[in-house]
Amino acid sequence: MTTMNLLQAVNNALDLAMAENDSVICFGEDIGHFGGVFRATSSLQEKYGKDRCFNTPITEQGIAGFAIGLAAQGSVPVAEIQFADYIFPAFDQIVNEAAKFRYRSGDQFNVAGLTIRTPYGGGIAGALYHSQSPEAYFCHTPGLKVVMPSTPYQAKGLLMAAINDPNPVIFFEPKRLYRAAKGEVPEPGYEIPLGVAEVVRSGSDITLLGWGAQMEYLIEAADKVQQEGISCEVIDLCTLLPWDIETVEASVNKTGRLLISHEAPRTGGFAGEISATIQERCFLALESPIARVTGLDTPFPLAYEKEYMPGTLKIYDAIKRSLSF
């Protein structure tokens, strides 16, 4: 075990994947010698050479298309989109090409090796274009997997699993936690299975569900209400597509209440999908309406970022409302 921050865990996962398999190739804007604007790819070019770790021109659709072609050829590309806010030029390549590659060819061709990494989320004064959480757009696309780690341990294990998964994976990294989140990480390589949620804390009164950077706030809120005698079960979804319905269902059947939190705007957010599924499955067990604590239906703001964010206090309030319904 060694202590790493989330960024070091990502870097370590890439390093091990590249060492393990010569076909793993990393590329994106500024990720070569410079090591990426957040340094997630530090020292990889020095270790593995310019053929396997290189800068690209500023063209997100080009990066995604190039990665798809490379994956179709049999390589294992790990492409970086510098900020999730800039993934939209690549949307067509991801949604119409990567996601449908296997299906449309009758399984003759696939992009099994494809992983696209991108930092997402607010809390860093990044305003409209350095803060977005666009996961829900991709969760609406069969054929993709969508993964969002919340800790260094998860970041390493989920990224290694994403790289080895035989399906295209979009891997959203919580940039607010890049250096803020520290934790114990095993030195050898390991995988955390995709599609499996982690029950972070067991409890009996309400289930708190989130992913990525929201986990920090959910745990803080759980601590806060615990002092008032409220027992929260906290679940980290880890993979949004496909998501672990059974774990959430079992928890809600036990607690009778569910709160879902994400940073993205509420309307059309992934909490809506989870709410619909859980009310179908747990209708008679529910003791209060499923609560959503989310960003506002606005572009991501700057001056009032803290007001926008679904932080600990908003979650705390929502827990109280649910319990007193």
Add this chain to the structure above:
Amino acid sequence: MSNTAVSNSTVSNSNDSSSTHSESYASSNADNASAVQESNNEKLASYEAQVLDEINETHQLAFITSDNLRIPTLKILQADGVEFEDAMAVHLNKDTALRSFKTMQYIRILDDRMVAAQRQGRLSFYITCTGEEAAVVGSAAALKPTDMIMGQYREQAALRYRGFTTEQFMGQLLGNEMDLGKGRQMPVHYGSKELHYMTISSPLATQIPQAAGYAYGQKLAGKGECTLCYFGEGAASEGDFHAGLNMAAVQKTPVIFVCRNNGYAISTPTDEQYKGDGIASRGVGYGIKTIRVDGNDLLAVYSATVEAREFAVSNNEPVLIECMTYRLGGHSTSDDPSGYRGKDEEHEWQKKDPIHRFKHWLLNKNWWSEEDDTLLLEEYRTEVLAVLKKIEKMPLQPLRTLITDVYKHPTSQLEAQFDELEEHLRHYPEHYPASAGRV
């Protein structure tokens, strides 16, 4: 427009002053580029040469226009199938020549018959390659069989050149049990792993950056293979074209880009699609070795692609070939060109038919005879119709192909949705004729 070769919507593609009968690459190489323009305007020429030499300094204000780089069109065969007197020597052996010719004839027959079948309601949709056979076959014939081909959707002739069977064509067109793609895509979205022909997708130009990535993988694999990527002049307006060419050049990838400049994007003529000197001029801008050829001249297309392939694989660099041709048919069976272009224009281009032209070259060489031709066409007509009849009787793929291959293994959610669907279909089979009796 100074170079009428690019303005083929005006039917004057061929006989212009800027055609060449010997191979001439336009590239970002300063010597070549400035040599072309010396004849134009000395002042501008020396200005551009300075720019290209990266001296990049002048003390006189002067703009550059596309007239400063006039890209010629390589032509070897005249419309009657006789080589131009001063044309470069062509190295095309008899086997390849005949295979190319038979492929073109086959595709012409297939296209004619499938349009008829669509009119009879036997197919939902079809797209012909008519008029562009030489641009496709000439380029495909210059490849190694293991080179990857990534097409747009009008290049069935390349697939046929590699051996796609009539049964396989019909299977895809009918989307049934015989379809390698498992009945999931509209007609003409062919693909064959065995023949190194990437499955077609409808979104335009997406294959261009993918071809760069695929070729990059081929470069690292070191087997001396490359990727050939087809697209139309309309698709070249998409962002993916620019992204793909730039990445291919910067990342040094062995990919041959073949633009079929066929005059129309559905109904939009080239003069409403772009303003510069065709698509070729863009290759130069991206630092890509570029050539423009008469796309109705199989010898010109073949010769250019042989050189392009050799260059791409030896240097790990992309090449762009712009084939000037003409879409003799509609965009698809859902299109009627009489709404946007005149019959006169079509008649002019029928006189430049690429198959006719190449046939006469073969006849002159005594590699082919009119009798051979009659027999071949009859054989193809019979085969295509007989196989259509046979394959259209075949059943659909199993219902489960609805959910397989979304992921490598279906998710539990998808399995649950499928169970629910099957339950529903069992209750109302008469309302779902395609799956009735298959649940």
